[in-house]
Amino acid sequence: MVNKKKQIITIGISGASCTGKTTFASLLQKIFPNSIILHQDDFFKKKDQYPIDPITNLANGECPEALDFGSFINSLNNLRTSTNFIKTFKSKKNHLVNNLESDELDDLIKELNDQVQKVLSNTEKELNFILVDGFLLYINSDVIKELDVKLFLEADYDTLKQRREFIYGKKIPERNWVDPPNYFDKMVWPNYNKANHHIIHRYDFDDNILKDLIVLKSCNLSILSKNIIHVVNIILDLIKEK
Secondary structure, eight states: OOOOEEEEEEEEEEESTTSSHHHHHHHHHHHSSSEEEEEGGGGBOOGGGSOBOTTTOSBOOSSGGGBOHHHHHHHHHHHHHOHHHHHHOOOSSOOOOOOOOOHHHHHHHHHHHHHHHHHHHTSSEEEEEEEEEOTTOTTOHHHHTTOSEEEEEEOOHHHHHHHHHHHHSSOBTTBOOOOOTTHIIIIIHHHHHHHTHHHHTTOOOTTTTTTTOEEEEOSSGGGHHHHHHHHHHHHHHHHHHO
16 A cells, blocks of 8 residues: 655635635535634634723624634644644534535535545545634734635625624524624624725735635625635645645
8 A cells, every 4th residue: 555645735714704604614624535624713812801892892802812813823833734633633612504405505515525536536645624714814924824725705794794693693502692782883894894904905915925815705605606616626726736
């Protein structure tokens, strides 16, 4: 038996709250074998360490200062440089995923998985995939440099507000948090715009290290299949190049 050279590919999936990042990551995980998801949400500081928003007087968990970027980058680097670390990695908590049930989507996932398996069987490398799911991936150059593929899911204000209020506007057994009144308008949307201004308005960031950023519209489910196919082909092209 020939020992294959091990290689790790990292895929960043970012965007505003409720753009479908975790769902997108979970679908890619079904398509690509030997893949794990690293959730940036696992690296929030304790709530009493969040900065206080001066307008709402609420603890601000929507800003970069609410995250422990040092620990996040360290975990990402460990995963990227060690296949043994990948095999033992577990997320710190369960993450709620919108399990989309569709025969058409299930068939597509199987078809793409078969396509990926065929490509992997013809490569001389043993590939592992790290799917990095986070709402603030592209504001830190140390994070950006760890990512081979950079995806940004984008949706309009009305769509995101409707999704956010549907998901976080009520208490459910799996989650204690419920958005206070007007939380999206006063906290989520302004913090998203502030942190991602360089992406939203398409200008260079830190020596243009986001020049290969792939922006995907995420306004409705009908475009999801198209986005998944597009991203899978990008990753397969990367595999063939390396």
